[in-house]
Amino acid sequence: MFKKILNLSIALAKAEFKLRNEGSYLGIFWYLLNPLLMFLILLGVFSNKLGQDIPNYPLYLLLGIILFNFFRQATTESTEIIYENRGLIKSINFPRQALISSLVLKTLFSHIFEIILFVIFLFVFNVSPYGIIFYPLILFFFCLFIYGVSLILSALTVYFIDIDNIWTFAAFLLWLGTPIFYSIENQGWLFKLNLLNPIYYFISIARDLIIYARIPEIWMISGAIFYSLLFLIVGLIIFNKLKVKFAEMI
Amino acid sequence: MKRIILENISKEFKIGFKNEQGALAKFISSFSGKEPQKIIQVLDDVSFSIEAGEIVGLIGENGSGKSTLLRIITGIYEQEKGKILTYGKIISLINLYIALKERLIMRDNIYLCCSLFGLTKPEIKQKFTSIVKFAELKDFINTKIYQFSEGMKERLAFSIAIHSNPEILLLDEVFEIGDEDFKEKSSKKIEELAKQGVAVLLVSHDLNLIKRHCNRVIWLDKGQIIKEDDCQKVIESYLQ
Numbered sequence: 148m149f150k151k152i153l154n155l156s157i158a159l160a161k162a163e164f165k166l167r168n169e170g171s172y173l174g175i176f177w178y179l180l181n182p183l184l185m186f187l188i189l190l191g192v193f194s195n196k197l198g199q200d201i202p203n204y205p206l207y208l209l210l211g212i213i214l215f216n217f218f219r220q221a222t223t224e225s226t227e228i229i230y231e232n233r234g235l236i237k238s239i240n241f242p243r244q245a246l247i248s249s250l251v252l253k254t255l256f257s258h259i260f261e262i263i264l265f266v267i268f269l270f271v272f273n274v275s276p277y278g279i280i281f282y283p284l285i286l287f288f289f290c291l292f293i294y295g296v297s298l299i300l301s302a303l304t305v306y307f308i309d310i311d312n313i314w315t316f317a318a319f320l321l322w323l324g325t326p327i328f329y330s331i332e333n334q335g336w337l338f339k340l341n342l343l344n345p346i347y348y349f350i351s352i353a354r355d356l357i358i359y360a361r362i363p364e365i366w367m368i369s370g371a372i373f374y375s376l377l378f379l380i381v382g383l384i385i386f387n388k389l390k391v392k393f394a395e396m397i
Numbered sequence: 398m399k400r401i402i403l404e405n406i407s408k409e410f411k412i413g414f415k416n417e418q419g420a421l422a423k424f425i426s427s428f429s430g431k432e433p434q435k436i437i438q439v440l441d442d443v444s445f446s447i448e449a450g451e452i453v454g455l456i457g458e459n460g461s462g463k464s465t466l467l468r469i470i471t472g473i474y475e476q477e478k479g480k481i482l483t484y485g486k487i488i489s490l491i492n493l494y495i496a497l498k499e500r501l502i503m504r505d506n507i508y509l510c511c512s513l514f515g516l517t518k519p520e521i522k523q524k525f526t527s528i529v530k531f532a533e534l535k536d537f538i539n540t541k542i543y544q545f546s547e548g549m550k551e552r553l554a555f556s557i558a559i560h561s562n563p564e565i566l567l568l569d570e571v572f573e574i575g576d577e578d579f580k581e582k583s584s585k586k587i588e589e590l591a592k593q594g595v596a597v598l599l600v601s602h603d604l605n606l607i608k609r610h611c612n613r614v615i616w617l618d619k620g621q622i623i624k625e626d627d628c629q630k631v632i633e634s635y636l637q
Contacts, residue, residue, distance in 0.1 A: 151515060158512035162498055162505060169500045234495040240472040240487070241513050394473045395410065 159249030178257040197329040211327035221254040225297035233397040278357035288375040295378030298386040345374035400596035406479035408440040454611035462620040485564025499543040514561035532556035
């Protein structure tokens with residue numbers, strides 16, 4: 148069953164990836180434009196203020212943007228994916244979770260281009276790129292976390308359509324609350340708040356390993372694994388419980 | 398050997414409807430966007446079975462519950478009451494070409510649709526030529542689907558379905574579009590599949606088509622089986 152879902156997810160992701168680039172002259176350039184523009188604007192605005200005490204601030208900022216972008220893109224699209232595929236859901240009985248895993252895979256494809264861009268920046272800023280070899284491990288657990296959140300959002304939106312709008316707003320708040328363009332060192336309450344924010348763990352671990360060439364603290368690694376498994380399990384439970392009525396609700 | 402067994406299947410739907418509302422209720426519903434709902438009985442105590450190699454017709458007026466019944470057999474809808482047992486891989490053609498992505502070329506669509514029907518990549522590779530040949534579309538392998546006529550899309554979807562190793566084939570109004578030659582070819586293919594042990598449930602308003610293929614016919618009306626018998630007897634009653 149797992150292999151069947153994986154094969155279908157890859158086929159759906161490939162199709163969606165092709166559809167996204169269909170007829171586009173600049174293709175993958177568009178994936179890079181959004182994080183790149185965001186990076187340049189935030190760098191221009193904050194590098195002398197919030198980024199002053201952060202070593203390698205441009206890389207710190209870019210990695211934060213890229214990781215959050217992956218999370219936001221996949222989860223935001225997940226709120227619409229069931230409704231967008233209503234014709235398919237009403238016609239063919241296939242594993243519904245393949246739609247969600249294909250969405251994560253499709254977003255992962257574009258994330259890889261962003262990571263390639265980041266590696267180029269590592270060379271530009273003269274930082275050793277060897278830390279990137281640990282990235283697939285972080286990415287694996289980050290994908291599980293995103294998959295879990297997307298399962299929850301996609302299933303709940305079928306029953307409560309308002310979640311679509313609520314999530315756009317919540318993701319924006321999460322973007323502001325996560326230390327992407329600032330540091331939370333010496334900011335007690337914000338640090339404590341971020342202990343409840345799974346994305347904080349993934350971004351911090353990635354920065355430690357790739358930019359600062361240091362081993363992350365064990366509690367950070369445990370936190371990332373804990374949240375990814377927690378959201379995956381909760382996501383699977385909620386999705387499997389609610390999916391039986393999808394075809395009738397859409 | 399029975400491939401489909403349905404016992405006392407009932408299904409209800411909640412549907413939205415506008416009723417007479419007071420001014421306050423109208424005001425509130427205009428803000429919330431929610432509308433009142435009522436429950437309708439779509440299927441009521443439906444029982445039948447289909448043997449391997451049998452082609453059974455399902456007839457009835459629009460809204461009689463035929464498509465809902467197919468969706469319940471496929472597992473797309475869940476029944477409120479009753480039991481369903483199916484033995485074999487189910488391939489359903491309910492909305493014939495809904496799975497086709499208009500902006501993708503035919504090759505990509507074949508790979509995608511076959512994956513949706515549970516075929517592995519090596520299996521799809523092996524069947525690819527046969528799918529294209531049956532659909533008579535070998536000159537359009539790299540053409541995007543939005544440039545296809547409705548008939549071409551139908552041929553492609555049908556060809557994909559019959560090549561997806563069905564053991565139970567559910568066909569909903571599949572011969573409404575398309576030329577006569579292809580209809581003839583498809584009819585022969587359905588009979589060939591039945592001879593190989595595939596159970597076929599054929600939904601159609603075309604009674605000649607039903608007469609030609611089916612030994613047994615089920616007449617469904619307002620969610621209930623009115624008659625289930627020999628093809629000729631059921632069609633005679635239905636026409637009266």
